[in-house]
Amino acid sequence: MTVRNRGALAAMAAGAAALTVAGLVACASRPAETVGAAEASALASATPTPAAPASAGTTGRVPVNTGTLPADATVPPTRLRVPAIGVTATVNPVGVNARTGEFDVPPSVDQVGWYRYGPGLEATTGSVVIAGHVDSAEQGKGAFFRLRELDRSDLLTVSGADGRERRYRVVAREEYAKTKIPLDRYFARDGRPRLTLITCGGPFDPKTRHYRDNIVVTAVPA
Amino acid sequence: MQLVSIRRVAAGGAVAALALAGGLATAATPAYAASSKVSVVHGIPDTPVDVYVNGKKTLDNFKPGDVAGPLSLPEGDYDIALTKPGEALDQAILKVDDAKVPGGANISLAAHLSADGKPQITPFVNDVSKVGAGKARLIVRHTAAAPAVDVRAGGQPVFQGLTNPKEAKADIDAGTVKADVVLAGTDTVAIGPADLTLKEGTATIVYAIGSAEDKNLKLVAQTISGLHSAPGGVPSGTGGQAGTGVQTWWYLLAGVGVLLLVVGGARVATVRTGRR
Known part of the structure; x- marks a missing residue:
């Protein structure tokens, strides 16, 4: 066997190795498959049950309320447990970043944020939204690092400020480009009661330090 | 009456x-x-x-x-x-x-x-137009037998010189404010103070009713919900450890691999042909 031939064989071996490694990386980097999208969408469009019939003192079906000043009766979630992905996280009530108008995800990546303007755990309609970091450049992996591994029928538990625990069952996991995600549907206050978990995912742009996509997990009371 | x-x-x-x-x-x-x-x-x-x-x-x-x-x-x-x-x-x-x-x-x-x-x-x-995320709409209507009033929140006037039967409104940060109604331009409290919970994404309409003369002024509230907007986005990752896209240099590696295979294969073929 000539030296030339040996060199050519070595080049082929190196080429095959390079292809294999690149292929493995490509497979490992596949986006999370979307499951249950139709069910998540149906939850949002379901008409809420009609309000209770008008109280006594009315004729026909005209609802009458006392014009008392409104009070706040929201039950904030305080703790989230997702055994399937090893998550136990403190839930903080958060709002909107005044500068960007975006969801104010807690800066500490091991904590997650509940959208305090939307429904709380007491709500009989609408989407309770909890978002958390997938990771951060400074702090590493976040509470929702493995959110994209959640699958249908996984269970999660949310503790409320009222001391009660509520269990939810995952029905959908979706991935959307941030420019296309139907946020109105996930921040809805109508439709069936549900819990929506959101984090980042998809390809990462190292220049802007942003992910392209959002991962959205939808769960219903178990 | x-x-x-x-x-x-x-x-x-x-x-x-x-x-x-x-x-x-x-x-x-x-x-x-x-x-x-x-x-x-x-x-x-x-x-x-x-x-x-x-x-x-x-x-x-x-x-x-x-x-x-x-x-x-x-x-x-x-x-x-x-x-x-x-x-x-x-x-x-x-x-x-x-x-x-x-x-x-x-x-x-x-x-x-x-x-x-x-x-x-x-x-x-x-006004049932949407409010921005994090905001609530406060509408105050003067429907009482009383002179012009100012409406204050946390002691600061938010609406001034409101007369019957006019309204004043503003979209403000959602939350609870301590509100009272004073005679216009004075500190003479006519109604309140009262804690006013302005829920995000709603219009809270407060009516001042009654009569100053009869000393039965009070507030009546009507709430219209469903005016909320979603936040602009959910930014929740800056690390890149969970990135699922295949980075450019992996494509380069694959390209080099293909090149090596082709060139190497060609050499082997050439050598074998030459020997024959």
Whole structure:
């Protein structure tokens, strides 16, 4: 066997190795498959049950309320447990970043944020939204690092400020480009009661330090 | 309570006159006509009433401080009358004939005292446009027998010089504020202070009702929900450890691999051919 031939064989071996490694990386980097999208969408469009019939003192079906000043009766979630992905996280009530108008995800990546303007755990309609970091450049992996591994029928538990625990069952996991995600549907206050978990995912742009996509997990009371 | 002669509410421009009615929905209105949502606010102290719409009793013993509705009413003209509970329609204490309900609007009809203490009905068109994420809309309506007032939140005036029957409104950060009503330009508190919970994505409409002279001024609230907007996005990762895209240099590696295979394969083939 000539030296030339040996060199050519070595080049082929190196080429095959390079292809294999690149292929493995490509497979490992596949986006999370979307499951249950139709069910998540149906939850949002379901008409809420009609309000209770008008109280006594009315004729026909005209609802009458006392014009008392409104009070706040929201039950904030305080703790989230997702055994399937090893998550136990403190839930903080958060709002909107005044500068960007975006969801104010807690800066500490091991904590997650509940959208305090939307429904709380007491709500009989609408989407309770909890978002958390997938990771951060400074702090590493976040509470929702493995959110994209959640699958249908996984269970999660949310503790409320009222001391009660509520269990939810995952029905959908979706991935959307941030420019296309139907946020109105996930921040809805109508439709069936549900819990929506959101984090980042998809390809990462190292220049802007942003992910392209959002991962959205939808769960219903178990 | 004095008897009031028939008043006509002019329906000019966007201003709508009102009405309410349970079983009215099918009454003589084309099916394609747009409906409006109509609420009725009772702001006349000490005077429960029956409410008639087009001659039909719609609210029985409607109490001061209560808010009825919203009703979905087809666009059209309505006759509205208030009587003392149980009294006949021709004994009405307040009447509005041919009140116009436009299509597709959200209207509140306030029965209240004028600045000089006479019962009247004022239609208000409610602003139900969306509010920004994190915001709430506060609307204050002066429907009391009282002079001009300022409305303060946390001690700071937010609306000044409001007179009967006008409204003032603003979209402000959602949350709870301590609000009071003072005589315009003074620190003389007329109503409150009261804790006002302004829920995000709602319009909270506060009516000042009653009479300063009779010292029964108070607040009545009506809330319209569903005006919320979603936040602009959910930014929740800056690390890149969970990135699923295949980075450019992996493509390069694959390309080099293919190149090596081809070149190497060609060499092997050449050498074998040469030997033959």
